[in-house]
Amino acid sequence: MIRLRLLGPVELAGGDEAPLRQLLAQPKRLAVLAYLAVRPAGTYVRRDALLGVFWPDLPQDAARRSLRQALHVLRSGLGAEAILTRVDEEVALDPARVAADVPQFLAAVAERRPVEALDLYRGDLLAGFFLSGASVAFERWLEDERARLRDLAARAAEGLAEAAERGGDPAGAAGWARRALALVPDDEVALRRLLTLLERAGDRAGALRSYDSFARRLARELDEQPSEETRALVARLRGKARPSPMDLERPTPVPRLARRAPARRRALLAVSALAVLFLVGLALGPLRARPRDPVLAVGNVTTGDPGAPALASQALPELLSTGLARVNGLSVISHPRLEEIAGQLIASGHPGDATAAARAAGADEMIEGVLYRMGRDSLRLDLRRADTRRGVLRDAVTVAGRDVFALADSAVARFAARLGRVSPSSGLASVTSPSLVAHGFYDEGLRAYYRDADYRAAIRLFQAALAQDSTFAMAAYYLGRSYESLGSGSQGWFARAAALASHAPPREALYIRVWWPAAQNDPGWPALAESLAARYPDEPAALYAVGVGRSMAADYRGSVRPLRDAIRMDSLSLTAPAAARCIACDAYGELVQSYINMDSLAAADSLSRAWVGRQPRASAAWWARALVLNRLGRGADAVQAQRVAGQLAGARVADPISQVFDAVYNGDYSSAERLLAGGDDPDWRLRRSRVWWRVITLRYEGRPRAAADAARALLAPEPTDSEHRREWLPLGISLFEAGDYARAADAFDSASNAGRAFEREHPWSMARRRAWTLTLRATVAAAQGDTVAVRTLADTVAAYGVQSALGRDRLLRAYIHGLALERAGRWRDAVDSLRLSAYSPTEGFTRVNLELARTYLRLAHPRDAIYWLQAALRGGIEGSNLYVTRPLLREELAHAFDAAGMVDSARAEYALVARAWANAEPLYRVRRDTALAYLARPRLTTAGGGSR
Numbered sequence: 001m002i003r004l005r006l007l008g009p010v011e012l013a014g015g016d017e018a019p020l021r022q023l024l025a026q027p028k029r030l031a032v033l034a035y036l037a038v039r040p041a042g043t044y045v046r047r048d049a050l051l052g053v054f055w056p057d058l059p060q061d062a063a064r065r066s067l068r069q070a071l072h073v074l075r076s077g078l079g080a081e082a083i084l085t086r087v088d089e090e091v092a093l094d095p096a097r098v099a100a101d102v103p104q105f106l107a108a109v110a111e112r113r114p115v116e117a118l119d120l121y122r123g124d125l126l127a128g129f130f131l132s133g134a135s136v137a138f139e140r141w142l143e144d145e146r147a148r149l150r151d152l153a154a155r156a157a158e159g160l161a162e163a164a165e166r167g168g169d170p171a172g173a174a175g176w177a178r179r180a181l182a183l184v185p186d187d188e189v190a191l192r193r194l195l196t197l198l199e200r201a202g203d204r205a206g207a208l209r210s211y212d213s214f215a216r217r218l219a220r221e222l223d224e225q226p227s228e229e230t231r232a233l234v235a236r237l238r239g240k241a242r243p244s245p246m247d248l249e250r251p252t253p254v255p256r257l258a259r260r261a262p263a264r265r266r267a268l269l270a271v272s273a274l275a276v277l278f279l280v281g282l283a284l285g286p287l288r289a290r291p292r293d294p295v296l297a298v299g300n301v302t303t304g305d306p307g308a309p310a311l312a313s314q315a316l317p318e319l320l321s322t323g324l325a326r327v328n329g330l331s332v333i334s335h336p337r338l339e340e341i342a343g344q345l346i347a348s349g350h351p352g353d354a355t356a357a358a359r360a361a362g363a364d365e366m367i368e369g370v371l372y373r374m375g376r377d378s379l380r381l382d383l384r385r386a387d388t389r390r391g392v393l394r395d396a397v398t399v400a401g402r403d404v405f406a407l408a409d410s411a412v413a414r415f416a417a418r419l420g421r422v423s424p425s426s427g428l429a430s431v432t433s434p435s436l437v438a439h440g441f442y443d444e445g446l447r448a449y450y451r452d453a454d455y456r457a458a459i460r461l462f463q464a465a466l467a468q469d470s471t472f473a474m475a476a477y478y479l480g481r482s483y484e485s486l487g488s489g490s491q492g493w494f495a496r497a498a499a500l501a502s503h504a505p506p507r508e509a510l511y512i513r514v515w516w517p518a519a520q521n522d523p524g525w526p527a528l529a530e531s532l533a534a535r536y537p538d539e540p541a542a543l544y545a546v547g548v549g550r551s552m553a554a555d556y557r558g559s560v561r562p563l564r565d566a567i568r569m570d571s572l573s574l575t576a577p578a579a580a581r582c583i584a585c586d587a588y589g590e591l592v593q594s595y596i597n598m599d600s601l602a603a604a605d606s607l608s609r610a611w612v613g614r615q616p617r618a619s620a621a622w623w624a625r626a627l628v629l630n631r632l633g634r635g636a637d638a639v640q641a642q643r644v645a646g647q648l649a650g651a652r653v654a655d656p657i658s659q660v661f662d663a664v665y666n667g668d669y670s671s672a673e674r675l676l677a678g679g680d681d682p683d684w685r686l687r688r689s690r691v692w693w694r695v696i697t698l699r700y701e702g703r704p705r706a707a708a709d710a711a712r713a714l715l716a717p718e719p720t721d722s723e724h725r726r727e728w729l730p731l732g733i734s735l736f737e738a739g740d741y742a743r744a745a746d747a748f749d750s751a752s753n754a755g756r757a758f759e760r761e762h763p764w765s766m767a768r769r770r771a772w773t774l775t776l777r778a779t780v781a782a783a784q785g786d787t788v789a790v791r792t793l794a795d796t797v798a799a800y801g802v803q804s805a806l807g808r809d810r811l812l813r814a815y816i817h818g819l820a821l822e823r824a825g826r827w828r829d830a831v832d833s834l835r836l837s838a839y840s841p842t843e844g845f846t847r848v849n850l851e852l853a854r855t856y857l858r859l860a861h862p863r864d865a866i867y868w869l870q871a872a873l874r875g876g877i878e879g880s881n882l883y884v885t886r887p888l889l890r891e892e893l894a895h896a897f898d899a900a901g902m903v904d905s906a907r908a909e910y911a912l913v914a915r916a917w918a919n920a921e922p923l924y925r926v927r928r929d930t931a932l933a934y935l936a937r938p939r940l941t942t943a944g945g946g947s948r
Helices: 017-024 027-037 047-054 060-078 101-110 114-120 136-166 170-183 188-200 204-222 228-237 263-288 310-325 335-347 354-361 404-418 436-451 455-468 473-486 491-499 506-519 525-535 540-552 556-569 571-575 583-597 601-614 619-631 635-648 656-665 669-677 684-700 704-715 729-737 741-751 756-761 763-784 787-801 807-823 827-837 846-858 862-873 879-883 886-899 903-916 922-936
Strands: 002-005 011-013 083-086 090-093 098-100 295-303 365-373 379-387 393-401
Touching (some): 011 017, 017 060, 027 047, 027 090, 098 101, 101 114, 114 136, 136 170, 136 188, 136 807, 170 204, 188 204, 188 228, 204 228, 295 354, 310 506, 335 354, 335 436, 379 404, 393 404, 436 455, 491 506, 506 540, 540 556, 556 571, 556 583, 583 601, 619 635, 656 684, 669 684, 684 704, 684 729, 729 741, 729 879, 756 763, 807 827, 827 846, 846 862, 862 886
Parallel strands (some): 295 365
Antiparallel strands (some): 379 393
C-alpha cells in the first residue's frame, strides 16, 4: 500500500522508493496525481477535465498525448493497477493501492470525526508546491481546493470548540478556537469567538495579544483595520467604554518575562553573539564596498551666457534622463514623471522647485547643469549631481560637443562610468527624434499637459513636434493621451505610437507596447507589464499596469499589492484638485473592483470609504462608493453617493441610466419603466442605452418575448456611428430565456461575426468576442440536448480563448465541458469543471453560478448552491452578469433554501420572485404561480419556535 500525503508538504511512501522519488521530482505528473486524489475515494474524473486543467493551450491530439504520457509515468511509479480506467474516458486513483490523506480527511469530516480530520490536516493542500508554467485553470483549481479543505478543517475545529464550551471546558474550547483562527486567519468572526473564549477562560492578556497580532497583520498586508464590532469587543476587554482610533495604532505591548540565565549560559550567549556579529561583518564587508546606486532625476539646465541656445537647454533634461535610463542597472525618474509630479505640486498649492519634485518622485540625487557656447561649433555643459535631501554635492562633470545630442551622449557616458556602469553602445539620436525643434515642442507639450492641464494647447504642441519629425513616437503617444483627456479621438494616435515604438527609447517603447496591446486585448500584454515594472520599479504607472494585467487574468489577489504600491507612490496626485492623470485614482478604482471580484465586500467597503476620505471632491471616488454600497444591499445610501458623484461631475440632475440601474437592481421595475419612457435623446449612444436597459427590465419582469421585440431596435446601425455596430447579444439572450432556442442560436452566431476590416485589424478583440458568443451558443446547444455541438464548440472556444488577454476567456471551455457533463449525469465531474470556469464568484459569468447551484442541488449539497447564488446576487447586472436575471437567480436560491430546510429564507426569495413576475408572459407566469403556491402553504412551527 502506497501512502500519499497532500495536506501539507507532499509525501509518497510505502512502495519502491526510487520510482516514488522520481515521481516527486516531476511537478506536472505529481499535479495530475493530486488532481485525481483530491476527491472522495474511487471517484472517476473525465479525461476532458484533465485536459482543460493541465493542457488547455495545446491542440486536442497533443493534449491527449501528454495526458497518456503522464498516466503512464504515474503507473510506472505507483504500480500498473494504481490508476483505474472506465470506458476509456474516465480515470481514477485506486484507493485499495494508494491511500491518500485527502479522501480520508473528507470521510472523517462527513462521518463527524473532527479530531481525526484535524490530525490528518497537516497544512494547506500541496503546501510549498510550485508548477512552472501552470495554466490559469490549474492555479484556480488549486486555490479553490485549498480554500475548500481549509474551510472544512476550520469548521471541524469550530465544532470542537463549541462542544468543549458546552462541556464546561473553556480552556479546551479556546485551544480549538485558536486552531480554527489559524486556519482562517482573516475571519473576524473566528477572531471574536477566540477572544470571547479566552476571556471566559480567564486569559484576558492572551485575548489582547491575539487581537494585536491580528490587527498588525491586517494593517501590514491590507492596510486595513479590524471592524468596529471587533474593536468594540477589544475595548471592553481593555476596560474602555468604546473603541478609540488608538486601539489599532497602539497595539497592546506583549509583556516580556525576564529570566535570569545562569552565569555560564550568559557567557556562552555573549560569545555566540560576538561570533555572529563578526561573521555578519565579514559577510557585509564586500557589500559595503559598493553602496546601493542612487535613484536619479534630471532637473533644470540653464544657459550660462547669451550665446548658449535656449532651445538646447530646454531639451537637455529630457534627453539626459532618456539617455541615463538606457544605462543598464541605473534607476532614473523619467522626464514625463518629473513633469507629472511638478504639475501635482502646483495643483496642490505647493509648487516648490525642481528638487522638491525630484524628492516627491522618489529620487535620491538630482543632476542639474549650465550650458555654454564655446565658439561657433562647440557647446560646453557643466553638470553637478547633488543629494536631493541635504544638497550635498556628489559629483560634477564637464563635457563638450558640437550639438546637444553629442553633449547628452558624453554626459551619459561619464556618469555611467562614475557609477560603475556600461554606457549605451548607440547614441540618443538612434532611439529618439534627432530633431531638436521637435524635442522643444514636445517638452512644451509635456508642460502644458501636466503643469497647466491645458490639453488643447498640449495637442497643438505635440502635433507641432510630429510635424517636425513624423517618427517621434512619444509625441504621438502624448497626443493620444491629450485627446483621451478631452474624451475624443485617442485610439488612432495610440495606434500610430505603437507603430513607431521601434523609434523610441526602451522605457518609452515599453509603455507604448503595454497600453496599446492592452486596448487591443493582446494576450501578451500582461507579461510586458511585468517586464515594465521589473525594469522601472519606481514608476507608479508600471505598477498600475501590472495590477490591471493580473486582474484581467483573474489573479485578483495578485493585483492587490502592485495596485496598493501604485496608490502609495502616486499619493501626491490625490491631494491635487485636478491632475492631468491620477494614477492613484485609477489604482483605487481597479483595487475596489478586484475586492468585489474576490467577493471581499468588507475590504471593498473599507477601501472605498478610505478613497472618499482622501478625495471627498472626486467624482470617481463617489462612483466607486456607490458601486460598493449597491453590492452591500444599501440601495438608499448608494443613490445618495451617486447623487454626490453626479454633482461633482457637473451634472445638474441625476444620470437617468444610473437611476434605472438602481431601480432594476432593487427590484423596482415600474420606476425603471417610467424612467426609460421619458426623453428624446439627441445622442445616439444614450438612445441605444435606453433600449439596452429596457431589454434588461423586460427580461427581469419575466417578459423575454417583449424584450426580444425591443432588442431588435439594436440591430439597426446608427447613421452617426462610424463602426455601424449591431448588438445581437440582447436579442440572443432574450430569445434563449423565451425558449426560442433556434433563433437564439442564430443571434449568437451573428454576434460572433464582424466586418472583414475589423477582424483583420483587431484579431485579439475578435478572439474575445468569439470565445464569449460561441460560449453562449454552446449554452443553447446544451439546452437543445445537442452534445456533439457542445463538444465541438468547447474546442473552438478553447482555440479562441488562448488568443485573449482576459483570463475569463481561457476558462470558458471548462464551463462548456461542465454543461456536457451535466447532460451526461456526471454531476461531481460537472462541479469540478464548472468551478474551474468561475473566475469570480460575484462578477463572473453568472450562468456558471446558476449551473453550479443546480448541480450542487442534484448532489444534495444545498448550502454550496446557496453560496454561489448569493455571490451572483452580490454582483452587478451588466457585463458577465447580464446573462441571468436576478429573479431567476432568486428562484433557484429559493429552491436551495428549501432543500436546506431554511423555509423562512425560501419564502422571502419566492416572494421577491412572485413580485418580479407579477405581469409575466405565460412561460414565467407558471413559475410565478409555483412561487405563490409555496407561499400559500401552511407554516409549521417547531418545538423551538422556528418555522418549517
